[in-house]
Amino acid sequence: MATDAATPTDPYPTRDDAGRLGELPRLDPVVWPGEPSGPLTPAELDRYRRRGFLTAERLLMPGEITTYLTELHALRGDPALRDDERAVREPDSEEIRSVFEVHEISRPLAQLAHDPRLVARARQILGSEVYIHQTRVNYKPGYGGNGFYWHSDFETWHSEDGMPRMRALSVSIALTDNLPSNGPLMIMPGSHQAFVPCAGRTPPDHHRASLRRQEIGTPGPADVRRLADRHGIEQIIGPAGSATFFDSNCMHGSNGNITPYERANVFIVYNSVENTLVEPYAAPARRPEHIASRSFVPVG
Numbered sequence: 001m002a003t004d005a006a007t008p009t010d011p012y013p014t015r016d017d018a019g020r021l022g023e024l025p026r027l028d029p030v031v032w033p034g035e036p037s038g039p040l041t042p043a044e045l046d047r048y049r050r051r052g053f054l055t056a057e058r059l060l061m062p063g064e065i066t067t068y069l070t071e072l073h074a075l076r077g078d079p080a081l082r083d084d085e086r087a088v089r090e091p092d093s094e095e096i097r098s099v100f101e102v103h104e105i106s107r108p109l110a111q112l113a114h115d116p117r118l119v120a121r122a123r124q125i126l127g128s129e130v131y132i133h134q135t136r137v138n139y140k141p142g143y144g145g146n147g148f149y150w151h152s153d154f155e156t157w158h159s160e161d162g163m164p165r166m167r168a169l170s171v172s173i174a175l176t177d178n179l180p181s182n183g184p185l186m187i188m189p190g191s192h193q194a195f196v197p198c199a200g201r202t203p204p205d206h207h208r209a210s211l212r213r214q215e216i217g218t219p220g221p222a223d224v225r226r227l228a229d230r231h232g233i234e235q236i237i238g239p240a241g242s243a244t245f246f247d248s249n250c251m252h253g254s255n256g257n258i259t260p261y262e263r264a265n266v267f268i269v270y271n272s273v274e275n276t277l278v279e280p281y282a283a284p285a286r287r288p289e290h291i292a293s294r295s296f297v298p299v300g
Contacts, residue, residue: 011165012158014197015216015282021197023223028166030192030247032127032272038120048125052192053236053246059117060173060241069175069240071108072137072264075099086290090146096139097146101290102266103135113268118171119299121245122270126167129298130270133157133168134291137266140183145257147183150224152191153269154248155198156217159282160206161292166192167275168248173266178237183257185244185265188231191251196223202283207291219251227251273298 011027030049040048048054060068076096081087086105088098099105103113112118113135122130139145153170157163178184200216219227231251236244246252248269257263276296280286289295 010281012154012195012197012281014155014195015159015200015202016197017199017201024195024197026166026193026195026249029127030166031125032167034127036120036123036127038124039117040121040124045125048245048247051189052250053187053189053244055236055238055242055244056117056121057238057242059243062241065175065240067108068112068173068266069264071106072139072175072266075102075106075137076139081105085288095141098136098138100134100136101293102137103132103268104290109135109137109266112173112266114299116300118173118243118268119270122169122171125169125245126270126272128167128272128274131273131276131293131296131298132268133161133163133271133293134269135267137264140254140257140263142182142257142260142262145183145263147254147256149218150251150253151218152196152249152251155196157248157292159202159217160280160287162278162280162286163248163271163275163292164278165275166247166249168269168271170246170248171268171270172236172244172246173268174238174240174242174244175264175266176262177240178242178263178265179259179261180235180237182259182261182263183255184263185236185252185254186233187236187246188227188251189234190231191227192247192249194227195249196227196251202280204284206283207287224251270299 103110
């Protein structure tokens, strides 16, 4: 159920100056009712419901992996992208850390975002048609790729993009082997069942700083410790071609990569067409459309 822009009550208040807001229960389903038929079994849907994520190993074929990885390297080396606002640099260098809206830049990556193997699973979990809220590639080269601090994507999408409810998911597609040592995605299983408000008001144009190093919109140390003690931390490792689907409210992050082995992943965010964006709940203005699309056209 989408929230009307005029609705005065925020179901997930956050970004309080004094940090006085406590942990809130999730008000939304994880697997939404009326899910269309799809490739996920009842047991897989139940696992996703309980843990907040599910991995399909070797979903892509070797030839596909080669095509997409070649495309990622081409984007990272494209001089035309060096000064494009869709390219985000590392916090301590001029190296490209992420590129957003890759489905609009690259034909192969557009085909990946529309791949029925991904879309059918997203529809099944979210119980409706879906559209692409965001795409990006995250590079973590060997010998110094930086990490991403603990956060819930939904906290940011709700605060800064105006996403009303937890009816979205991300797919992380590994185009290199994700090893325990090269900075893989880490998730706290079950953390999606509670919403953790964050302290601090959102400044204007916050995305310009937060995409390089996020501070506002991240939980405090006591919150991270409490969630980790309660849920544990699981590394999402696996061979290239694997795809991990995870709920928008999962607490997740990743370490840096000082190994010789690069880690390169594509992230595609699918949102329900019944959960389209309104005005931001806790930010002075919308983020740019290359970060949060307002083209709510169903995939396919």
